[in-house]
Amino acid sequence: MRKSFSTSFWKRPDCLKRILLLALLATAVLSADPQDRTLSTDAPVNNVFFLPGGKELAASWDQHLRTWDAASGKLIGDRTLDPKVFPVDAKLAVEIKDKGFQLWDLSADRHSKMINGTFESLAISVDRKQMAVGSEGERSVRLLNPQTGEQLRVLPDGLGGAASLAFSPDGATLVSANFDNDVRIWKTQSGELVRKIEDLTGAMFASAFTPNGAELVMGGLDETVYILDAKTYALKRTLKGHGETIAALAISPDGRTLVTGGFDVVTVANPVKLVFWDLASGSVTRTAHSPHAVSALRFSPDGKWLAMTTEGGKEIALFSLDATAR
C-alpha cells in the first residue's frame, strides 16, 4: 500500500508535486513558530503603538504615519506628516518649534497653544488628561493638559533628565526615574513628592505600573527588574536574569506577563535579548533575540500580541503571546 502511494505520487504531473512540497514546507515553517511575524519598513522605525481596539497598529518614520491591520500585516493607512512632527501615539503628535513645541490632536487636526522649552522624555496618562514631559536642562518634569497645552504643574527633578516616566493607571501618581539614578514618585493633583528612592546604582530606563495599579515595575542599567508595592513603594522583589541592561519593558493587559527588552553594543555584546516573564512566579517563559537595542514594546489591548521596535531597526516585530504560552 505504502509502495503504491509512493509510486503513484511520483507519477503525478510536476506542478502537483510542487504544490504538495510547498504545502509541506509552509506547514513546517508555521508549526515552528506559528504566528510571530515581522513587518518590514523602508527606514529605521523606533516606536510603535496599537490603535484602540487593538486590530490595527501604527508607526511613523520618514515623515509618514503608517497603519497596518495587525492580523494580516496589510498596510491600511499612510499619512504624511510635516517635518518636525513626532507622533506620541495614533491620536497625538508633538510638533517641535524654534522656541518650544505644540501638541497636535491628529484626529481633530487641532494644535494646542505653544508650550515653551524643550523635553527629552514624555508619558501620557491612560485617560489622556495629563501628559508629563521631562527636561534635563530645566531639571524638571512638567505636567501638561494634552488637549490645550496648558501647564498643570512643574515638578523639580534630578540632574540628568528623565530616563523614564510612568503614570499609574488612575493618573493619580507619576513616577520619574532620573538618569542621576534617583526615582521620584509624585502625586499629580497636589504635586507632593511621595517618595524618593535614592539607593539605586543605575538609571531605570523603563518603568510601568501593573494594569491593576498594585505594583510598580522598573528596570534599567543594572540589569535587574525591581517590583515595588505601589502603595508603600517598598521593594517587594527583584527579578535577575535578563543579563543585560534593560532598555524597555511592557506588562500584558491581564498583568500576568512582563516583557523586558535589552540595550546593546555600548555595554554588552550583540545580540540583544527579549525576555518574557511570568510576573507572579518570576520565571522566564520565553526569550527571543533582537537585532538592536529595544526602543519600544507594546501589548495589544487583548494581550495576544506584543509589538517591538529597535534602535535603527527597519522592522516591527510582532510576537504572538499564544506562541509564548507554548
Place this chain on the structure above:
Amino acid sequence: MSRAKPNRRQMLELCISRGLLVAGAAATPQPRLLAFWQQTEQQAQQPTSPDVLGPFFRKGAPDNRILRAPGDPGFPLKVVGRVINTKGQLVEGAKVDLWHADHTGRYDTRGYRYRARISPDAKGGYTVETVMPGHYADRPAQHIHYLIAAPGHKTLVTQAYFATDPFFEGNPEKNWHKKGIAAHKELVMPVKLFEGGIGTGAEPPHAEIVFDIVLEKA
C-alpha cells in the same frame, strides 16, 4: 547720533575724571591702579559650562585615583585639575564623580571600572590616572563625564573632550559642535603628550589634559 561705546579702561578713566571713582592713596599712580583692577577682574573665573549627564552614570563609585589597571589596553591618560569657585578660591567639601568608556567605547555597567568619586586635595587639586576613552556609535567623540557637587555651590554636570580626537578633524575650533556632540567649545581640552621613560619602568608614555572645574555659588 551715536557715540562709540567706551571700553572698560576708558570707562574707568572717565569715572575717575568725573570723581565717580576716587583713588584712595594719592601715591598710587592711576595707570598702575587701573592695571591692577583689570588684572583682578581677569582672574575671575567663568563657571565651567555644563553638558549632559548621559545614561551611564552609576552612584557609589569608589574613591580611587588610579583607574588604569596593570596591563589595561588603551593609551594611558592622566587627568589633572582643580575645583575652584568663580573667584578662583578653593571650594571646601567638593566631591567629583567622573566616569568614561573603556578604550573600545564600552561602559562598565556591572562594576566601577573607569569610574571614581574623589575629593580634591587640600589645594583643590585632583589627579586621575586612566586610559583614553574609546569611541562609540551614538556619541562618536571621546569624552569623560563629570558630576561635581560641593556645599553652597550649584551641582555641575559636564564633560571633557579631547582636541586630538579624530572626530574634530584636526580643527576643534571649527568642528567642536559637529553632530551636536560637545555642548560648549571650551570643554574640548588641549592634550599634552609625554614620552615618559619607555623601558625604564618610570612613568609610561601618556597623554594629559588639565580640566579645571569652576563652580558657581548656589
